[in-house]
Every structure is written in structure tokens, then in C-alpha cells.
Amino acid sequence: MVPAIQITGLHKTVRVGFRRREVVILRGVDLDVHENDVFGLLGPNGAGKTTTVKVALGLMRPTAGSVQLGVPGVSQVGYLPENPYFYDYLSGREFLGFCARLFGLDASRRRERVEELLREVGLERAADAQLRKYSKGMLQRVGIAQALVNDPQLVLLDEPMTGLDPVGRVEVKRIIQRLHETGKTIMFNSHILSDVHELCTRIAIMREGRVAWTGAVSEALAEAPTLESFFMRVVTA
Amino acid sequence: MNQVVAIAVNTFRETIRDRVLAVIVVFALVMIAGGLWLGSISLGEQGRMMKDFGLVAVTFFGLIVAVFIAAGLVHKEVEKRTVFVLFSKPVSRAAFICGKFIGLCGTMAVVLGGMGVFLFLLVWIVAHDASGMLLVAVAMIYVQLLAIMAVTIFFSTLGSAILASVLGICVFVAGQLSHNVLSLTRLSHNAVTAALSWIVYVVIPNLSAVDVKAGVVGESTLSWGEIGVWTAYLLAYVVVVLALATLVFRRKEF
Amino acid sequence: MLRRALVVLVVLACAGAVVAYQATRPARAPASPKVFVPSPEFFQDFSPSFRTSIADAYYLMLVQYYGEHIQGDKRLDSLPAMATLVTALSPHFTRAYLFSAFALIDAGRPDLAYALLEKGFKANPNDWHFPAYLAFFAYSYGQGKEKDLVAAQWYQKAAELPGSPEYMARLAGILLARGGAKEKAVLLWGQAFLAGDKYSRQRAVSELAKILPKDKEARMRALAPLYGTMPKPEADALVAALLKGYAQ
Numbered sequence: 001m002v003p004a005i006q007i008t009g010l011h012k013t014v015r016v017g018f019r020r021r022e023v024v025i026l027r028g029v030d031l032d033v034h035e036n037d038v039f040g041l042l043g044p045n046g047a048g049k050t051t052t053v054k055v056a057l058g059l060m061r062p063t064a065g066s067v068q069l070g071v072p073g074v075s076q077v078g079y080l081p082e083n084p085y086f087y088d089y090l091s092g093r094e095f096l097g098f099c100a101r102l103f104g105l106d107a108s109r110r111r112e113r114v115e116e117l118l119r120e121v122g123l124e125r126a127a128d129a130q131l132r133k134y135s136k137g138m139l140q141r142v143g144i145a146q147a148l149v150n151d152p153q154l155v156l157l158d159e160p161m162t163g164l165d166p167v168g169r170v171e172v173k174r175i176i177q178r179l180h181e182t183g184k185t186i187m188f189n190s191h192i193l194s195d196v197h198e199l200c201t202r203i204a205i206m207r208e209g210r211v212a213w214t215g216a217v218s219e220a221l222a223e224a225p226t227l228e229s230f231f232m233r234v235v236t237a
Numbered sequence: 238m239n240q241v242v243a244i245a246v247n248t249f250r251e252t253i254r255d256r257v258l259a260v261i262v263v264f265a266l267v268m269i270a271g272g273l274w275l276g277s278i279s280l281g282e283q284g285r286m287m288k289d290f291g292l293v294a295v296t297f298f299g300l301i302v303a304v305f306i307a308a309g310l311v312h313k314e315v316e317k318r319t320v321f322v323l324f325s326k327p328v329s330r331a332a333f334i335c336g337k338f339i340g341l342c343g344t345m346a347v348v349l350g351g352m353g354v355f356l357f358l359l360v361w362i363v364a365h366d367a368s369g370m371l372l373v374a375v376a377m378i379y380v381q382l383l384a385i386m387a388v389t390i391f392f393s394t395l396g397s398a399i400l401a402s403v404l405g406i407c408v409f410v411a412g413q414l415s416h417n418v419l420s421l422t423r424l425s426h427n428a429v430t431a432a433l434s435w436i437v438y439v440v441i442p443n444l445s446a447v448d449v450k451a452g453v454v455g456e457s458t459l460s461w462g463e464i465g466v467w468t469a470y471l472l473a474y475v476v477v478v479l480a481l482a483t484l485v486f487r488r489k490e491f
Numbered sequence: 492m493l494r495r496a497l498v499v500l501v502v503l504a505c506a507g508a509v510v511a512y513q514a515t516r517p518a519r520a521p522a523s524p525k526v527f528v529p530s531p532e533f534f535q536d537f538s539p540s541f542r543t544s545i546a547d548a549y550y551l552m553l554v555q556y557y558g559e560h561i562q563g564d565k566r567l568d569s570l571p572a573m574a575t576l577v578t579a580l581s582p583h584f585t586r587a588y589l590f591s592a593f594a595l596i597d598a599g600r601p602d603l604a605y606a607l608l609e610k611g612f613k614a615n616p617n618d619w620h621f622p623a624y625l626a627f628f629a630y631s632y633g634q635g636k637e638k639d640l641v642a643a644q645w646y647q648k649a650a651e652l653p654g655s656p657e658y659m660a661r662l663a664g665i666l667l668a669r670g671g672a673k674e675k676a677v678l679l680w681g682q683a684f685l686a687g688d689k690y691s692r693q694r695a696v697s698e699l700a701k702i703l704p705k706d707k708e709a710r711m712r713a714l715a716p717l718y719g720t721m722p723k724p725e726a727d728a729l730v731a732a733l734l735k736g737y738a739q
Binding site: 075077086087104 | 239240242243244246247250251254255317318319320321322323324325326327328490491
């Protein structure tokens with residue numbers, strides 16, 4: 001079976017500063033995300049999680065190695081960036097309409113899909129307010145909505161629970177579970193290990209630009225009493 | 238094509254809703270109306286003064302709006318990280334650049350059209366001296382600014398927004414003096430200098446080939462053929478510059 | 492409450508100080524009659540679209556410069572340079588030539604005025620205004636007996652150009668007739684009045700007032716021929732200006 005994401009020997013080096021100093025971000029990442037996985041990509045800050053996702057999406061080019069997606073292309077991928085910022089002069093409805101148009105949906109299908117998504121993330125009442133008036137939680141919801149506008153097979157979410165109140169967190173978890181039940185593959189980064197424990201089927205823990213451990217959540221819990229203690233053991237080893 | 242249209246519409250919305258734009262346009266209309274005062278001290282040449290200085294105001298403010306908005310278009314998306322939302326979808330870099338440019342063309346058409354109509358009405362009502370050539374002159378200013386917008390977008394893919402706007406204004410000034418550079422190529426005794434001058438002459442858009450305002454104030458008669466060829470030249474220039482901007486932007490990572 | 496009142500008072504006091512300062516500035520010292528005027532060559536290389544704007548700006552400066560100095564120190568040292576610049580940058584700007592020509596007379600340079608109009612006619616060979624003004628200047632400021640002939644030739648030329656009023660040829664004929672120097676002068680100052688701007692009109696009225704009879708009836712008789720060489724509204728306006736102060 002073709003993995004949903006297959007990353008092999010991924011290296012990424014960037015040049016920063018006036019003197020173009022080389023900084024190595026990824027040092028050979030090997031990672032497989034299976035179809036219909038709810039995959040948690042974990043690691044301390046600066047481990048290279050966001051960079052791995054950006055290379056997978058084509059926002060960055062790998063220095064070495066490869067990324068294969070099991071879907072035909074980005075038209076089948078949905079992405080929620082970390083701390084999302086959208087076009088604050090647009091209303092929620094206008095913004096989702098814009099995203100739908102980028103996928104080539106025709107006018108009537110666009111309208112239908114936008115209303116569906118607004119209902120799904122609970123933003124029907126705020127749909128006509130400009131995004132600059134949205135709270136962080138509302139922006140997060142609109143972010144999830146725009147990631148799902150094309151009904152993607154592969155969904156990448158970077159810190160999807162950030163800024164959400166408990167009600168919002170329950171709703172997002174429900175969305176992720178529903179996506180999993182409909183056969184989609186989800187990969188998300190999160191620092192909230194309780195959510196990872198609740199939602200994920202498999203996880204990878206990154207450290208200093210490499211994957212330090214990958215496997216099923218149950219395998220991790222077999223080696224440590226809690227996911228948190230397992231995580232600490234891997235990243236401090 | 239859908240993506241280009243979507244980005245163009247979004248850019249138009251973004252720029253036309255910008256409050257700074259509204260302030261600049263109001264200021265421009267005040268300056269155009271200032272031509273009334275100049276006309277009153279011109280001993281009977283009110284029509285000419287209003288048209289000439291009105292078109293200078295349209296050019297000046299059109300340039301400010303075009304350069305400062307164009308410089309921020311790409312830069313803002315990168316700075317505010319909305320590029321992640323865009324390029325995680327099936328949007329090519331070329332569609333992004335074209336969509337941004339076309340959206341800004343729409344905004345500039347509204348801005349310049351508004352200023353042009355205002356000037357026309359003012360000249361018609363006050364000096365009874367308005368003619369269609371005034372609107373043709375505004376259209377030609379618009380075409381000139383298309384080239385400058387394309388150049389500014391190109392510079393914005395290379396560096397900061399401020400640098401892009403400064404360079405955009407420099408290219409506008411250089412474009413007005415294009416015929417001087419041509420003279421340099423002919424006067425130079427050194428083959429290398431002549432070749433370099435020629436390259437500069439070709440690279441800078443020729444904004445002075447057709448006398449935009451002089452025709453309106455009766456200093457020259459414009460040939461439609463000349464205007465047509467010049468417009469086609471500037472549009473071809475826009476295509477080349479946007480292609481270069483796309484090539485540069487393709488290399489960018491976010 | 493007290494603090495707010497204090498802040499308001501302070502702001503009002505500052506506003507008052509700003510207005511008072513501006514209101515008490517002394518009047519500007521008279522501008523120097525010598526101003527810097529770049530040569531036309533400096534601007535010739537400028538973009539064609541902006542040459543006319545520069546010409547217009549200098550034209551306005553010329554008008555203001557003339558108005559300021561003709562009522563003040565009567566020195567128009569920089570006027571020739573300004574006139575040259577404006578007409579070089581905007582060769583079809585007819586009014587600039589005509590106004591500048593009169594202004595150059597006041598600057599004591601009728602030779603430059605004549606040369607300017609000749610230059611204007613070369614750039615605008617189909618504009619009858621130029622030969623008409625050249626005729627006026629040739630007669631009014633020329634020397635010797637030939638001035639009548641030269642002026643008549645210019646009026647003849649003006650009559651041949653499209654759009655010229657029908658009395659151009661009549662003026663030529665009048666000039667070629669013998670005698671009647673004062674009568675000819677009245678008609679020609681009438682032509683100057685037709686320039687339309689405030690200064691030309693004032694000039695025409697003041698020159699005519701000098702040569703016309705003081706007696707009202709005689710004055711009216713002397714002015715009657717104007718109606719044959721000027722449009723009626725303009726002739727009425729000129730006659731009214733010259734009969735101002737006389738009992739109706």
C-alpha cells in the first residue's frame with residue numbers, strides 16, 4: 001500500500017544572516033504516514049517539525065532526500081499553518097469563498113461548500129464580519145475550515161488546538177475524528193500530549209532535525225506509564 | 238485561470254478597501270481642484286492651467302499609489318504568512334504574480350478613472366474647455382503606470398517593500414529621460430559604454446516616446462498609430478517584467 | 492475636572508499664540524527684480540510631457556513677477572529670460588507670447604517684444620494673432636515713416652490667415668492712407684485692448700486716455716471708428732472705460 005506521506009533521507013539547510021551562515025534544520029528525516037492514520041508529529045521547539053511539513057507541501061525545497069505524497073497533488077491536501085494569519089479585510093465567508101475558488105470550484109458549489117464549512121466550525125453567525133474582528137479561537141476555526149474546503153484526502157494541521165477554549169477543542173477533536181472515520185489521513189503537530197494520546201494512531205518524535213522515534217501510540221505507552229514520560233525519555237536520551 | 242481571477246479579485250478587494258488609499262485619493266482630488274486657483278491667476282488661460290496641472294497631479298498621485306501598493310503586494314503576503322495559505326493550494330507562482338498585478342490594475346483603473354473624470358468635469362464646468370483628449374491622456378498615464386507597477390512588483394520579489402518603492406519611482410523618472418540614454422549610446426566613442434548604454438536604454442521603459450500631456454494643451458497633435466504602437470510596447474514590457482518576477486519568485490522559500 | 496480645564500486652557504493658549512505669531516509677521520520685503528531663470532536648454536531634455544507643465548509654471552511666475560514689479564520698483568530685469576524660457580518650452584502657447592510682448596514694452600525692450608512675436612509667428616504660422624500684434628507693435632513703437640507700411644503689411648498678412656476678423660484688411664487700408672496718425676493710433680490701441688487680459692486692457696485705456704480729446708463729444712467722435720475694427724461688445728467695453736467719469 002502506498003503511504004500517504006513517505007519521507008526519505010530528508011535534509012534541509014538554510015542560509016541566514018548577512019554573512020549567509022549555513023544552518024542545518026533537517027539532518028535526514030525518514031518518516032512514513034500510512035493512509036487513514038491520525039499521525040502526531042511531536043518534538044521540542046526547533047526540532048524541525050514545521051520545516052518537515054513545509055517541505056512536504058512544497059513551500060520549501062529539500063537540500064537532499066525526497067518526499068512522496070500518496071495523493072495526486074496539493075489539490076488533495078489541506079493545510080492549517082501555525083498561528084494562522086488570513087486576509088483581515090475579508091469576511092469569513094469571503095475568505096472561504098476565495099479559498100474555494102483557488103480549487104476551481106464553480107460558483108454554486110462554492111456557495112454550498114462555504115455554508116457547509118461555516119456550519120461545521122460553528123461560524124455561521126460571524127460569517128459576514130471581517131476577519132480582523134475575529135478572536136484567536138475564531139481564526140483557528142476559520143483556518144480549519146479553509147484547510148477542508150477542497151474535501152482533501154490528506155490534512156496537515158500545525159498546532160490545531162492553539163487558542164481554542166474547551167468547547168472549541170472538543171469541536172476540533174470531533175472534526176479530526178470525523179475525518180479519520182471518513183478515511184482521510186491526518187497529520188498534526190501538537191505540544192498538547194493529552195490530545196495526541198486521545199486522537200493519534202501513530203506518532204513520530206523529532207529531535208534536532210531527525211526522527212528519534214516512530215510507532216503506534218500503544219507501543220509508546222507499553223514502554224512508559226504516560227505519553228509525556230515517554231516523550232521526555234526520547235527527547236532527553 | 239481560476240486562481241489568477243481569484244487572486245486578482247482578492248487583491249482588488251484588499252487594495253480598494255485600504256484606508257490609506259482613500260486618503261491619498263482625497264488629497265489628489267484636492268490638488269486637482271487646486272488647479273482652479275492656478276487658473277485664476279493665469280490671465281484667461283484657466284482651461285490650459287487646469288488641464289496641465291491637473292494631469293501632473295493625476296500622474297504624481299497615480300505614481301504614489303501604484304508604487305506603494307505594488308511594493309507591498311508580494312511583501313505583505315510573505316510578511317503576514319498568508320503565502321502558506323496560498324501555496325499550500327494549487328496556486329502556481331506565476332498565477333500569484335499575475336493575479337496580484339491584474340488586481341492592482343483594476344484598483345488603479347478605478348483610482349485614475351475617478352481622478353480623470355473629476356478633472357474632466359471640473360474643466361468642463363469651470364473653464365468650458367474639456368475634450369475627450371483629456372481622458373485619453375489619463376488613459377496613457379494609466380498605461381505608463383502599468384509598466385511601473387510591473388517593475389515595482391519585480392523589485393519587491395528581490396528585496397524589501399521600501400527598496401522596491403524607491404526603485405519604482407527611480408525607474409519612472411529614468412523612463413521620462415529615456416531619450417537622454419539613447420543620445421548617450423550615439424555619442425559614446427567607447428564600444429563598451431555604448432553597449433552598456435544601449436542595454437540600459439532597452440531595460441528602462443520608454444515613458445517619454447509619446448507626449449501625453451502636450452497634446453491636451455495644444456502643443457502637439459497625437460497620432461493614433463503612435464499611441465497604439467507605444468501602448469503595445471509597454472504591454473509587452475509588462476509581460477517580460479512579470480515573467481522575470483515569476484522566475485525570481487519561484488526561487489523563494491517560505 | 493480641574494486638570495482637564497487646565498489642559499484645555501493650555502491648548503487654547505498655544506493655538507492663540509500660533510495665530511498671533513503669524514498675524515504679526517512683517518510684510519515680505521519686495522522681491523528682487525533679478526530672479527534665477529534657467530535656460531531653455533536645461534529643460535529641453537526633460538520629458539516632453541512635463542515641458543508644458545514647466546512652461547506653465549514659469550508663465551504663472553512671469554505674470555506674478557510682472558504684476559509685483561510693475562506696481563513696485565518698475566524693474567523687470569528677468570522678464571526677457573522668463574519670456575524666452577516659457578515660449579521655448581511651449582512654442583504654441585499663444586498667450587504667453589502676447590502677454591510677454593506687452594510686458595517687454597514696459598521693461599523698456601520693444602526690440603525684444605518684436606523679436607518675440609516674430610519667433611511666435613514662426614512657430615505658429617497659421618495664427619493670425621501674431622501678425623496682428625506685430626502690426627500694432629510696428630506702428631506704436633517703430634521709428635520713421637516706414638512704420639505705417641510695415642504695420643500695414645503685417646495686417647495684410649493677418650487678413651490672409653484663416654480665422655482672422657474681417658477688419659484686418661480694413662486696418663491695413665487705413666494705415667496705408669495718408670495722414671491721421673492719431674486716428675490710426677486709436678484704432679491700433681483698440682486692437683491691443685482685444686488681447687483680453689487685465690494688463691493689456693489697462694494699458695490700452697491709459698494710452699488712449701493720453702491721446703484722446705478731453706471734451707466728451709470730441710472723445711466720442713474719436714472713438715466711433717473703433718466699431719469698424721472691433722467686435723461690438725469689446726468696443727462698447729473700451730468706450731465705456733474711456734467715458735468713465737464723464738456725465739451721462
